Amino acid sequence: MSSSVLVVVEIRNGAPVRASLEALGVGRRIAGPPGSGTVTAVLLGSGSESSSTTVAERGVDKVLSVADPRFDAFHAVVWAAAIAAIAREIDAGTILVAGTSNGRELVGRLAARWEAAAVNGVADLSLAADGTLMAVRPVFSGRALQEVRVDQTRAVLGLRPNAFTAPEPSGSKASVEAHPTPDLGQLPALGVVSGFEPAQTGSGPDLSEALVVVSGGRGLRGPENFRLLEDLAGALGGAIGASRAVTDSGWKPASFQVGQTGRTVSPQLYIAVGISGAIQHVVGMISSRTIVAINSDPNAPIFKVADYGVVGDLFQIVPALTAEIRRVRGS
């Protein structure tokens, strides 16, 4: 297998998304130390030049920036055509893609285009002695794990956000190269992206990518009490989520819902406040690294899946927790 790794870096709001930076670290690990294999990062779209600098400091060998506005709106077919062409050019063996909404859609399309194997939702990746890639991925909403062996010399892997550590900026800087738009071949009729509608999710980070999620349930008794959770999430730099009971009651829009029929989240820290822990909710958050439950009912099922539990009155516990976090963080 070629130890040339291509990492697709997605840009949002003028900067590389964190999940793409995480992918850079994985790329370095599977390519081997500098000198043994190469890691090339590719950025597409008009923001790619300004974001290239951040990427160049994260242990890559080369950064290719294709500053063509045709990539500004995401069309999987256009991105796949460009990335497959670049992968052929640099003779890549593996392409890594951050598992954002765009990234997840890109993986299958790109693998078909580049005639490669594909694995999405990778939460752990290792390299066997013979160079075979082994991926671990949660399935059945995190209720089981699958190990997948890649049996092809080319593979496109979609990586779960928050599953890997993003490398810190290092002192050395890779070369940044402005790359011309590759030949995209014959493209089919495309859609037109006519506008972006922000989800009503408060001011914090996006729910599905946040490192900390603070979710509220029926125990909050009313929409006005979400203010307590907003303070806690604010102190932690986290996002707000909600149980289905909350979104069904209209206390929060549906875009806040974590669970089977809502969003699936896997943050480092998930704090469930006043949530009983119905299976419907649990499948949306069970892959979180650490789960804290705060509930007045000691028999609530949420305590069976949580790592830490506090039985008590959330209206007292949550403000105390917010104050303590502010204290230790010195703010």
Place this chain on the structure above:
Amino acid sequence: MELLVLIKPVPDPETRLRPNAAGTNLDTDGVKWVLTGYDESAVEQALLLKEAIPGSKVRAIAFGPAPRTEEILRSALALGCDAATWVEQPADTPTDPMRAAAALTVACQKTPFDLILVGKQALDDEAGLVGPALAERLGIADYGPVVDVRWDAAGRRFTFARAVEGGSDRVSAPTPLVVCLQQAWNDPRTAKLQNVLKARRIAIDKVTWAEVAAGIGSAAPGTHVTAFRLPPPRTGAKMIEYRTPDEAAQKLVRLLREEAKVLP
């Protein structure tokens, strides 16, 4: 308008999961195979379009082993699909999602279509590869995960929201097109008993494995599942003992910093 909807038999979400004896896959003994979330949304959307645009036909297509694959095609027929195609997967033939996409492409190419609807992922393996890979093989555009589908009177152009981090893109796209649907946003219908009975009498078209192999080549799949296991059981929360809320907060923050190491 010709609509194709791609579905997959998936273990009932209530299934108690356990690995098989070799630890290589789900033990499917006694598993009930059903049409689930994302696929139900895709079927529902196809039926709504059929009802809105006169002269439309919906064909359900599924790839997989007998008998479960035929059974979920019958479920789709009972919901109101007009025709069904079973793409055969012999029981001992290894496959993976990219191969499933290739096999389904063979079936799609045998029938005219304007729009292909597919769940953005299946509820079991959550791969999310089939829709985009199929669209690439067919040489047409795909968009996903999609909610809120609207259409013009002729069914030539569709507008929909594509869910992305922080919000949604509004997209307007012409046919032919693949849309990968988000689950359970359009309140899928349930089948009436008389239609379940009627669906039993509809002949299901078949694409044989020989036809599939001729279309996609005989190379082995690019990936193999080598292990299937359950995550270590959660043993229940460590409960914080406290006298005052402040003490609870201090103990919890200390554990999160020093033991769980999730807070700086």
